[in-house]
Amino acid sequence: MKDQDAPHITPYTKPAAGWDALKHVAISLRQERVAPENLKALLAQNQPDGFDCPGCAWPDRNHASTFAFCENGAKAVAAEATSRRAGPELFASHTVTQLLEQSDYALEQHGRLTEPMVYDAASDRYVPISWDDAFALVGRHLRALPDPDQAAFYTSGRASNEAAFLYQLMARLYGTNNFPDCSNMCHEATSRGLPATVGIGKGTVTLADFELADTILIFGQNPATNHPRMLGELRDCARRGGSIVSINPLRERGLQRFMDPQSALEMATLGSTRLAGLFVQPTLGGDFALIKAVAKRVVEHDDAAQAASAPAVIDHAFIAEHCSGFDAFRDDLRAENWQLLVAESGVNRAQIEALTDIFIKGQRAIATWGMGLTQHKHSVAAIRMLSNLMMLRGQIGKPGAGLCPVRGHSNVQGDRTVGIEEKPTAAFLDRLGQVYGFAPPRAHGHDVVATIAAMQRGEVKVFIALGGNFAAATPDTPLTFAALRQCALTVQVATKLNRSHLVIGKEALLLPTLGRTEIDLQGGVAQGVTVEDSMSMVHISYGRNAPASPQLRSEVAIVAGMAEAAVGSSLVDWRAYAADYARIRDDIEKVFDDFYDYNARVAQPGGFHLTVASRERVWKTASGKASFLVAPLDLDTPLHRARARHGERLMVLMSTRSHDQYNTTIYGMDDRYRGVYGTRKVVFANADDIAMLGFADGDMVDLTGAWDDGVARRADGFRLVAYDIPRGCLGAYYPETNALVPLASTADGAGTPTSKSVPVLLERSVSYKVMPGV
Incomplete structure (x- = not known):
């Protein structure tokens, strides 16, 4: 690409998306040398009879649209459909040490992995291995460990519900709850924070709510890059007169103006739509103080309204019927120091007032957030405070309003739903044990950070990764690299080469898998896999392209092969699962009530919505009500x-x-x-x-x-x-x-x-x- 040859800084002044987005889709397709027959796959992306985007978890609104993909979704498909191959020839000509010296971009450009490889320490190279021998190696290592907790099973959010369910079943039959996963590095604060306030760690809105919202507060997100299809919802809100506020330390160009590639008029006239009307830029780590400041101002407005016998600002009827802890929460806000709130948030009083005024004016408000809100010391407290703020005005559990955590990878939420959880509930373990006739392990397992620390101490000796790029995604890079290298065996299931495949244990396997875009034939029958998006919609995905190599196996088949080698088939017929994914879905519904009639419901266009109790104003908290939680400012971090x-x-x-x-x-x-x-x-x-x-x-x-x-x-x-x-x-x-x-x-x-x-x-x-x- 020409603009990669000469590094430079040139401020971007155009709207987000538009013609530049289409231009860069074309560049990406050309750069990846996507075969013409594979270009048709783009038209099947996010369609009822096609495949789910392998990128972000933003849901699909209009399945009848000509194309339902964004620039980055197209890049994800192009990367998977590339004609480049990282086969045995690449590894024969490069040692692992040499490949490790290449950039992340260069590693990506080698293309698709084609056959299973095993690390040969004598030559410092990966060499081919048969699938049977690869599974046998995994089985030998796992069976040799004296304690099942010496193994850790990492999961990427790209894994399907079917693969993730089998993966957790394999590990729990083996005897551990060590499930580090990508949730631990992104929205874990959401998953741990919301249950204490509204009873469940998921969002309360669907795309239909965005059609009704008059106010959208966007915390710590850059939608134009991370989930560009969200811009369409923001555009519609702005065009009907709604208010959009960006709360983010970076003033992102992509939230200023948007040219919709699916709008013929905007594209033809070079028109665009203004999105955010207010940009609030808290200091890093200042989100909690800012949200608390807005909540305090709402209480002050309500106090003034009551003193003047004016209409209330707070929804007292909602609070009386649905909430607990309000009086203590209000008292804490009244006593909070304004000077400290301003100083800790980094936002001046005038902007706090402006943000509060927009929130109070809104009758149907949605609060969305990304990792800008979740990757701080006080992220759990910040998310709970945001939930409390929305509860003050009854903005949860009504049309056009609610909480909307925006997840990253396409099935990161679904993987957690079907059991990828290092801290499983007793109820889930009871049901899993009843369905499969065994006693699951009860002790909580390791998350990502705890897994790295355990590897560092020599307590985790086998590390298996179902997708992802663990070594590059995790913190404290030199320490993490050293910890991984202490493992006796590292196993990576992947579509393309990345850095984690080169930061390896004493023995290492690289197992290539089918991508989301590829046809998955088992016994001559095309198999579909399901995912759950950020708004709890479950839908099925069928690949369209021919596999990149005849030696590729599906994630389900790879998990089944490892499981058979490690725990045997006395309780589970792994091969039957691998032959027909509908059988997996039949058994998922036996474990999870919300998945009733799984196969029938997912066959409907658009799939089905999993129940989110808080959306229906049912609160699965200890008190049976939504809980206001008091949290002080921490001035000694x-x-x-x-x-x-x-x-x-x-x-x-x-x-x-x-x-x-x-x-x-x-x-x-x-x-x-x-x-x-x-x-x-x-x-x-x-x-x-x-x-x-x-x-x-x-x-x-x-x-x-x-x-x-x-x-x-x-x-x-x-x-x-x-x-x-x-x-x-x-x-x-x-x-x-x-x-x-x-x-x-x-x-x-x-x-x-x-x-x-x-x-x-x-x-x-x-x-x-x-x-x-x-």
């Missing part, structure tokens, strides 16, 4: 202590994605909406901070960690880019900056790495130079 040590030189870093990226998959070297082209080694900073620190826009700097554990953490050679971000805050891409995130820095009550609030210092790079082309 690691960030506070680091600032006390380093003063104004202390910066707080958030890691983020570029536009040419999905999770750890790097499709290209550009971040179009932020004006970055041809490079990923940039750090966004406030212009005043750049000057205060004695630098200039364009200088090269190194980032060093300012955690207080004595461990030296650094990421070198980044170009400073002046950007609209609050003072004291920085933004940079991951995985390049994951090395700066301490393993011990996690969200209270969730264990999520605090990748959005990392204390760092900047120093001039020893190899200082201005970026070429700038």
Whole structure:
């Protein structure tokens, strides 16, 4: 690509999407050398008889549309349908050490894996292995462990319900609840925070609610890059006069204006729609204080209204019927110090007032959030405070209003629903044991951070990953790499080569699987797999393209093969499951009541909606009511202590994605909406901070960690880019900056790495130079 040859920074002034999105879809298809017969797959993406997007978990609204994919969804399909192959020839010509020296982008460009490979330590290369021998190797290692908890089973959100259900069944039959998964690194704070307030860790809205909403509050999200189809809902809301507020330290171009590629008029006239009318930019880690400040202001408005005998601002009828703990919550808000709220949030009083006024005016409000809200020390408290704020005005469980956590990977929510959970409930384990006739393990298992720590201590010796890029997605990169290398066996199930396949144990397997876009034939019958999107809709997906290699196996078949080798078939007929996925769905409904008539309901266009009790104003809490929870400001956090040590030189870093990226998959070297082209080694900073620190826009700097554990953490050679971000805050891409995130820095009550609030210092790079082309 031409714009990758000359790195440069050029501010982007166009609307999101539009002709540039179509242009970059075409570039991606050409770059991946997608065969003409595979291009037709795009028209089947997110269609009732097609396949679900292998990218984000945003739901589908209009199955009758000509095309129901976005730019990044098209890139995901192109990456999977590429004609490039990472077969035995690649591994014969490159050692693992040599491949490890390549960039994440270069590794992605090798293409699809074609056959199972095993690591040969003598040559430092992967060499071919038969499927039977690969499964036998997994079985030998697992059976040799003296304690089942010495194995960990990682799950990516790309895994289907069917594969994830078999995976958790295999591991629990084996004897462990060690299920680190991608939820632990993204929306775990949602899953742990919401049950205490509304009774279930899922959102309460569907796409139909977006059609009715008059107010949408967007916390810590960049929809134009991470889930672009959401922009269509925002456009519709804006065009009918609704209010949209972006609450995010970065003022993202993609939320300013949007040109809808499916609008012939906008495309023909180069028109666009203004989206967010207000941009509120809290300091990193300031979300909790900001939300609490808005809640306090709502109470003050209500107090004034009652004193004047005016209509109430708070929905007292909703609270009286549905809530507990309100009086204590209101008293705490009344007593909270305004000066501290303003200081801790980083948002001035005028903007807090403006945000509160919009929220109070709204009659049907939706609050959405992404990882900008979940990857902080107090993320659980922030999400509970947001839930409480919505409860103040009865904005949960009514049409056009509610809570909307926006998940990342296409089935990260579904995997949790069907049992990928390191802290399973007793009720779930009871039912699983009854259906399959065994006693599941009861002790809670390891999440992602605990798994890395256990590997580091030598307590986890076998690591199996059902998809994903564990080594690149996790924090404290050198420590994580060292921990993985201590394992006796690492197993990776994947479609394409990534860094995790090169950070390996003493023995290692690389097992290639079918992609979501590919036809999955078992016994000559095409199999469909199901996923659950962010709004609890379950739908079925059928691939359209021929498999990239005749040696590929489905995730279901691979899990079944490992399970048969590790735990045997006395209780479960794994081969029968692998031959007919409808049998898996039949048994899922035996374990989970909400999946009744699974096969029949998922066969309907659009699938079916799983019950979310809080949507119906049924509260599965201890009190049987939605709970207001009191939480104080914490003025003694690691960030506070680091600032006390380093003063104004202390910066707080958030890691983020570029536009040419999905999770750890790097499709290209550009971040179009932020004006970055041809490079990923940039750090966004406030212009005043750049000057205060004695630098200039364009200088090269190194980032060093300012955690207080004595461990030296650094990421070198980044170009400073002046950007609209609050003072004291920085933004940079991951995985390049994951090395700066301490393993011990996690969200209270969730264990999520605090990748959005990392204390760092900047120093001039020893190899200082201005970026070429700038």
